[in-house]
Amino acid sequence: MNSHLLLRQIQNIGVVSAAVVMISLVGLSSPTDAGTSNQATVPVTCKVVAALEATFPGAVSLGNLNVGAPPVLSAPQTVTVRSNAPWALKIRSDAQDGRMRQWTGTGYATPAPRTMAAPLEWKRQDGADFAPISGNEAVVAAGMPPTGSAGATVSVVFRQAASYDDEALPDPAHAYRIEVTYVATQTY
Secondary structure: OOOOHHHHHHHHHHHHHHHHHHHHHHOOOOHHHHHHOOOOOOOOOOOOOOOOEEEOEEEEOOOOOOOOOOOEEEOOEEEEEEEOEEEOOOOOOEEOOOOOOOEEEOOOOOOOOOOOOOOOEEEOOOOOOOEOOOOOOEEEEEEEOOOOOOOOEEEEEEOOOOOOOOOOOOOOOOOOOOEEEEEEEEEE
């Protein structure tokens, strides 16, 4: 084969290779290189669900009550509320008249439990006056603002008096008892 002809074929191969490289580079170019672009604004939305979490005090023992002595006060009973909406706290008892009844250790004595003469009284710790508890809900705190993550606390104090109208229970396993229910709710 002639050396001129061989040189010409090598040059043609070089031109073809350069063309293939150029086509490949054009295929890799970005869309903005072509003079076009596109964009969109997309809204992202959500709703926060109302949430309330509360912790309540445990059992309260007023100990031994002495007739004729001043009424016995409980330690402050603290309720802690965390709420992302306005909230309120209410209180009620399982006895409509608010009087403690004879408890056997497993249930109220039947058929007719002995009851305390005076009802159990309560007040908010920072409140002025005691009020008898009853089976109807009473407002402990109302119109409270959202608490944030730190939460808010409200404390209740109980008071019980004993008189000669209150019988000493013959069975040492028995005591006078009432169940108190706290209700924390969100208000809008």
